[in-house]
Every structure is written in structure tokens, then in C-alpha cells.
Amino acid sequence: MMCLRVMLSGWVLGMLCSCYPQNQAQDELHTPDPRSFPLVADALSPSCGTLDCHGQWGRNLRLFGGRGLRLAPGDNPADGATTQREYDASFRSLVGLEPERLTDVLLYGLDPAELVLVRKARGKDAHKGGVQMLVGDPLDRCLTSWLSGSVHSASCQRVSSMPRPQSVLMSPPVRE
């Protein structure tokens, strides 16, 4: 009887562990759709991919682009559009941040908000660049929808086509 109870407890424990996504044995890593990534990359570019932030070689998350870090040594940030090779390089960098957890998001329904990428951009984790998106805003919807496997194109396009803030008439300060 005692032995049966132990076995039953073990079975229940085993079932619980196997149901928890992060403990799921992963034979293969999955990534979001690379074909729709350019939409996301273009949305991330103005806020995250500038040369003073993730447009730098030394960063874990490296974003390449026509107005940021260029992949080809002969290119520069002042001329030319983002190339396919640059989109691919940014994609590899992004999906390589937390590959196991990203697989959990795609296959087992883990909330993308658990990813360091999203936590940092939302300002939930320490981030030198501060809060770059709020829950539900277009950049947030664009990124989290793509991470979950179905990109919300309209949100991405809304961000990438967003105009710069309107300039206001400024009165020059008086300086000695």
C-alpha cells in the first residue's frame, strides 16, 4: 500500500514537471518566422537599433540597419537601406538571446513578457535605454505578437512610419 502511494506521488510529480513549459525536454529549438522579421526590425530600429544603443558590435542584442550599425565594412549609417543580410544578422542575434525560453513561448504558451528582451524594453529589468515600450503600445504589440508566432503587421508599420515629434517654437536662452 505504502509502495503504491509512493509510486502514485512520483507519477503526479512527474506529470506536474512535464507540464511546466520551462522544464519541457526540448529536442529542437524554435524561432519566430524569419520572413516577417524585417517588419519587426524596422520597428525596433529607431528606438533600439541606433548607434549609441544596440547598433554596436559589443552588445548581446545587435541590430543592424540602414540608419544604424552596418554589417558590410564598406557601408555606412548615412546611406542605403537595410540589406537582407543585415535583417538576417539581427534576427540571429535576437533569437539567440534566450533560445530555450523563446521555444517555450512558441510551443508551450510561455508569456513573451517573461523574455529578458521584453522585460528590458518595458523597463521591468534594468535597462540603460530605459522604457522603450509600454504594454499594448504599437511597438509592444509588434514585438510580442511576432515572438508569439503571429506578427501584428499594422502595429509594426505604425511604429516604423511614426513621424518624429513636432518641433515647437523655441525661444533661445539668454547666455552671457
Added chain:
Amino acid sequence: MSATRTFHRSIHRRSASWLAAALLIGTWTGCLDPLRREQIDALGPEEASTPVGALHRAGQPCLLCHSEGGTSTPFTVAGTIYETPSARSPAAGVAVELRDSARRSYVAYSNCAGNFFVSPAEFQPVMPLWVSIRTRELAVVMESPMNKDGDCATCHAPSISSQSAGPVFLSAISDAGSSMMNSQCQGQKR
């Protein structure tokens, strides 16, 4: 008994001295961020012809020294503007319009070395920061915002490359602008 107490007191005093010395050394070395020190050293020495002040080190990343934890008066935004991309002729009197994400604005002006700088008391922007430069004839709007800090030369190094947009310049059309860095400029503060 008294000798033992004196001995203990002497030990305590010596330990306190050592502790104070260790703290002093710790504090001193703690001030020098080795990475930042390395970057500053890489900039090289001051130019003999330009005194330390508002006109020095044009085109270099100002906030390496001029920021919190740095060695000089902190700035929130600073950089250098040139007439043309060759970065030979500084552009003086250019209005640098700054607009932060809190929708506050500030205008700074470049001096005769092309340098401009903003102190925390003048304007403490909330990043991202959008920048444009203007003269009476020209207006140049920066396409992407500054996200990390207000150091222009982080991205605008003296020459263009895959990691740098090159110097900040007013016009790509002509390189005929005369250099403002003359003897009159040397004595000016701003």
C-alpha cells in the same frame, strides 16, 4: 594590566590606520572606471594650441569626461558641428534644437570651435532625444533619435564608417567654409 591595555590600544589604532588607508585607496581606485579611462587615454593629449575649455577637443566624445562619474563638469548633451563632412571648418553660431520624449525643448548654440554643450542645470533631457541644427539658411534634421546619452560623437566620429555616421555637418554641397578656429576664437569662452 596597564601595559596590556596600552598594547591593545596601539593595535586598534594601527588597525584603524590601515583600514583608513585601505578605504582611501579603494575610493581612489573606485573613481577610475578602467574602461572609461582607457577610452579617454585613447583620445590622446590636449592640443598645445587650444587651451582646456569650451574650445578644446572638438569632434571628440565630450561625455566621456563630462558626465556623472567623469573627470570634468558634467554635460547632458554635447558635440561639435562642422560646415561640411570633411570636418575641417567648424560651424559657429548654429542653433542646436533639442526635443526630448517629455516634449520639452532646448536650444544650444555652437561656439567658434563648433562645440556646443548643455549642463544638467540648463536641460536634463528625458531620452529619447530628437535633434536638429539650424542656421538662417539651413536646417538639418537628424533622422534617428539619441537613445542612450547626449554624446554626439558616440555615433558621429570624425570619419564615416560602418559604425559611425561621420561628423555632424551643415551642408554637403560646398567645402568652401572658412575655418573659424582663428586667433579671435582662442580667447572666447563660448
